[in-house]
Amino acid sequence: MARKKVAFQGARGAFSEEASRILLGDDLAYFPCERFEQVFRALADGKVRYAVVPIENTLAGSVHENYDHLLKFQLPIIAETRVRIVHNLITRPETKFSQIRSVISHPVALRQCLRFFEKHPQVRSEVFYDTAGSVEQVMRQRDPAVAAIASALAAQYYGAKTLRRSIEDDRRNYTRFFLLARKAPKLRAKNGQTLKTSIVFSTRNQPGTLFRCMSALALRDINLIKIESRPLRGRPWEYLFYVDLIGSPLEERYRNAMSHLAEMTEFLTVLGCYPQAA
Amino acid sequence: MARKKVAFQGARGAFSEEASRILLGDDLAYFPCERFEQVFRALADGKVRYAVVPIENTLAGSVHENYDHLLKFQLPIIAETRVRIVHNLITRPETKFSQIRSVISHPVALRQCLRFFEKHPQVRSEVFYDTAGSVEQVMRQRDPAVAAIASALAAQYYGAKTLRRSIEDDRRNYTRFFLLARKAPKLRAKNGQTLKTSIVFSTRNQPGTLFRCMSALALRDINLIKIESRPLRGRPWEYLFYVDLIGSPLEERYRNAMSHLAEMTEFLTVLGCYPQAA
Numbered sequence: 001m002a003r004k005k006v007a008f009q010g011a012r013g014a015f016s017e018e019a020s021r022i023l024l025g026d027d028l029a030y031f032p033c034e035r036f037e038q039v040f041r042a043l044a045d046g047k048v049r050y051a052v053v054p055i056e057n058t059l060a061g062s063v064h065e066n067y068d069h070l071l072k073f074q075l076p077i078i079a080e081t082r083v084r085i086v087h088n089l090i091t092r093p094e095t096k097f098s099q100i101r102s103v104i105s106h107p108v109a110l111r112q113c114l115r116f117f118e119k120h121p122q123v124r125s126e127v128f129y130d131t132a133g134s135v136e137q138v139m140r141q142r143d144p145a146v147a148a149i150a151s152a153l154a155a156q157y158y159g160a161k162t163l164r165r166s167i168e169d170d171r172r173n174y175t176r177f178f179l180l181a182r183k184a185p186k187l188r189a190k191n192g193q194t195l196k197t198s199i200v201f202s203t204r205n206q207p208g209t210l211f212r213c214m215s216a217l218a219l220r221d222i223n224l225i226k227i228e229s230r231p232l233r234g235r236p237w238e239y240l241f242y243v244d245l246i247g248s249p250l251e252e253r254y255r256n257a258m259s260h261l262a263e264m265t266e267f268l269t270v271l272g273c274y275p276q277a278a
Numbered sequence: 279m280a281r282k283k284v285a286f287q288g289a290r291g292a293f294s295e296e297a298s299r300i301l302l303g304d305d306l307a308y309f310p311c312e313r314f315e316q317v318f319r320a321l322a323d324g325k326v327r328y329a330v331v332p333i334e335n336t337l338a339g340s341v342h343e344n345y346d347h348l349l350k351f352q353l354p355i356i357a358e359t360r361v362r363i364v365h366n367l368i369t370r371p372e373t374k375f376s377q378i379r380s381v382i383s384h385p386v387a388l389r390q391c392l393r394f395f396e397k398h399p400q401v402r403s404e405v406f407y408d409t410a411g412s413v414e415q416v417m418r419q420r421d422p423a424v425a426a427i428a429s430a431l432a433a434q435y436y437g438a439k440t441l442r443r444s445i446e447d448d449r450r451n452y453t454r455f456f457l458l459a460r461k462a463p464k465l466r467a468k469n470g471q472t473l474k475t476s477i478v479f480s481t482r483n484q485p486g487t488l489f490r491c492m493s494a495l496a497l498r499d500i501n502l503i504k505i506e507s508r509p510l511r512g513r514p515w516e517y518l519f520y521v522d523l524i525g526s527p528l529e530e531r532y533r534n535a536m537s538h539l540a541e542m543t544e545f546l547t548v549l550g551c552y553p554q555a556a
Contacts, residue, residue, distance in 0.1 A: 035392065058509075061339030107384060107407060114313065127405045129385060210505070211489075211496035218489035227488070228506045231336075 006050040007031040007042040013132035013154030015083055019177035020052045021153075022081045036065055040073045043180055051075065051180040057085070058174045060108075062228060066178075067200070067242060070271050077198055077272025079179040084171070087113050089164035090135050090155045095144040097163060104128040104137060105149035113149055116167040123147075135160050178272070187248060187273055194276040195248035196225065199258075201265040202232060202240050209264065210241065216260040217245060220253040225276075238266075248273045284328040285309040285320040291410035291432030293361055297455035298330045299431075300359045314343055318351045321458055329353065329458040335363070336452045338386075340506060344456075345478070345520060348549050355476055355550025357457040362449070365391050367442035368413050368433045373422040375441060382406040382415060383427035391427055394445040401425075413438050456550070465526060465551055472554040473526035474503065477536075479543040480510060480518050487542065488519065494538040495523060498531040503554075516544075526551045 006028050008016035020028060031048045033039045043051040053069075056062045070077070087109050091100065102124040103110070103117075110117075110125045117125055128134040134148035135158045147163065148154075155162045189195055203209035210229075217224065226244035247254040262268050284306050286294035298306060309326045311317045321329040331347075334340045348355070365387050369378065380402040381388070381395075388395075388403045395403055406412040412426035413436045425441065426432075433440045467473055481487035488507075495502065504522040525532035540546050 035389075056339070059342055061334070061342055064337055064339055107405070111313075127385070127407050129405050207499060207501050208496045210502060211492050214489050214492060218486045221485060223485050224488060224507070226507050229502070229504050 003027055003029040004050060005029040005031055005048040006052055007033055007039045007048040008052045009033050009036050009039050011130055011132040011136065011154075013135060013151060013157040014130065015085060015151055015175060016052050016054065016177065017132075018151055018153045019054075019081055019083050019175075020050075022083065023052060023079050023177070023179045024050060036063075036069060040069045040075060040180075043075055043182060044073050046182070049181070052177050053180065054175045055178050056176050058172055059112075059170065062242070064230060067230075067240075070178075070180075071200060071269060074269075075180045075182060076184040077178045077274050078181045078184055079274045080176060080196070080277045081179075082174050082176050082277055085112075085168070085173040085175055086151065086166050087131075087149050087168040088152055088155065088162045089116070089147055089167050090138065090150055090160045091147045091163045092138060092142070092144055093159070093161045095147065095161065095163065099144045100147045101145040102126050103147045103149055104134045106131050106134070109149045112168045112170065112173065115169045116164075132157070176277075179274075180272075184272065187250060189248070189250060190275070194246060195250065195273055196244060196276040197247055197254070197273040198242070198244050198271040199261075199268065200240055200242055200271060201261065201268040202238060203264070204266055210239075213241070213261055213264050216257050216264065217243075220257050222247050222253065222257055246276070281305055281307040282328060283307040283309055283326040284330055285311055285317045285326040286330045287311050287314050287317050289408055289410040289414065289432075291413060291429060291435040292408065293363060293429055293453060294330050294332065294455065295410075296429055296431045297332075297359055297361050297453075298328075300361065301330060301357050301455070301457045302328060314341075314347060318347045318353060318458075321353055321460060322351050324460070327459070330455050331458065332453045333456050334454050336450055337390075337448065340520070342508060345508075345518075348456075348458075349478060349547060352547075353458045353460060354462040355456045355552050356459045356462055357552045358454060358474070358555045359457070360452050360454050360555055363390075363446070363451040363453055364429065364444050365409075365427050365446040366430055366433065366440045367394070367425055367445050368416065368428055368438045369425045369441045370416060370420070370422055371437070371439045373425065373439065373441065377422045378425045379423040380404050381425045381427055382412045384409045384412070387427045390446045390448065390451065393447050394442075410435070454555075457552075458550075462550065465528060467526070467528060468553070472524060473528065473551055474522060474554040475525055475532070475551045476520070476522050476549040477539075477546065478518055478520055478549060479539065479546040480516060481542070482544055488517075491519070491539055491542050494535050494542065495521075498535050500525050500531065500535055524554070
């Protein structure tokens with residue numbers, strides 16, 4: 001049986017691959033892409049069965065680019081997961097800590113591990129393209145003085161060693177990922193599952209419209225999980241709103257809220273309805 | 279007379295320096311910092327008179343880390359500005375385009391210029407710590423085969439040449455910056471100026487509270503410019519809300535709205551009141 005094929009942005013062993021395994025299991029075929037747009041394109045063109053993309057990070061905020069692609073490609077969200085971004089010090093299998101003189105990784109990862117570098121001034125940090133790729137480089141380069149910072153999965157994938165776990169300064173670093181498919185499966189609520197829906201809408205250029213839009217949800221006791229406004233470029237005072245709510249088309253109040261919302265918005269798109277991550 | 283001293287994150291010539299000049303004029307003394315926290319600390323400790331920090335980017339979203347520092351340090355926002363992020367191809371003064379074999383820059387900048395690299399396959403991209411720093415490196419290295427991607431200001435500062443302007447893929451790339459001081463100046467509305475206020479609040483763990491909070495503003499015809507929720511770590515169903523609104527303590531309806539809001543929130547902080555950027 002052919003393995004499920006999934007597209008993601010980054011090198012093998014990237015955090016998006018970790019998210020893919022949580023969402024789909026370990027028996028996957030991977031389609032790594034350089035750009036997010038290529039990830040969406042691969043799914044739209046039928047090159048893969050699934051795509052996994054980051055949508056927000058607790059430290060860095062929403063990935064607006066992927067919201068744009070979600071709107072453009074109209075590929076439904078069918079699941080979500082949250083991955084804690086753990087940065088590990090990764091070396092060749094034979095390396096001892098005292099041998100390390102430099103550590104390579106993506107600058108964002110390096111900057112999230114500043115305390116490690118302050119504590120070990122003999123170790124220099126050096127930028128590299130991405131976290132997982134830095135592990136590949138360490139293994140290829142065969143120099144025990146060079147280590148990498150990346151996920152444990154990257155260490156495993158490239159046959160490297162995780163020498164120090166979780167060297168990041170702030171452990172409250174989580175990324176939320178969406179699983180996308182070409183077509184949404186038939187919706188059903190399994191026991192104990194809470195269904196969540198992600199929508200995007202824009203309002204007409206009038207004061208108080210957002211408040212009225214929210215009344216369509218609040219007056220039906222529909223709970224919001226996320227709300228975020230984003231200015232529409234070139235159209236002052238007009239906004240896109242990203243809203244995540246608890247509810248699904250299986251409920252009458254949800255269906256009523258959506259048709260009420262449609263009356264009051266310029267456009268309204270449902271990005272997907274999926275089980276809430278634990 | 280001593281020049282106004284301003285702290286920002288990044289090397290000289292960074293986009294934050296560009297924002298500083300727009301906000302404060304050209305006659306400044308600079309205090310570049312490696313980390314955002316050091317920027318806030320420098321202002322809190324009186325090492326500088328001002329600090330300039332990015333708060334959101336149209337492609338990458340809100341800089342949550344700086345919202346955290348705003349809450350922690352309680353240093354008031356006294357102005358805002360928006361800077362278009364223009365990536366330029368920058369070389370040594372004598373370099374011709376045909377000589378360039380590699381381009382160094384921060385990976386985020388490199389990834390925002392992919393079309394340039396697709397069009398010029400003879401030019402390799404290489405990661406560097408930051409955009410402005412890559413220009414310094416090009417000037418120090420004296421190799422005409424190496425160029426940088428950075429702001430025009432960086433080119434000017436390091437005496438380099440802007441060979442190609444605006445090579446980024448997406449021109450809708452703007453960053454909004456805040457100007458912070460130790461103490462807010464006495465508030466007054468100059469002719470034609472619109473005053474804007476940034477607040478943060480958290481609500482009690484009850485359905486519909488956000489809607490009620492927004493009513494305190496909407497029913498007084500106070501316009502929202504931005505709303506964003508952020509989950510409170512370790513406290514499921516509790517959120518921080520970042521809200522920007524049009525209004526100031528000079529207006530009675532604003533003062534009423536704030537005391538109304540204070541009744542309904544767990545905490546409410548005004549981050550600053552400042553003239554809206556053009």
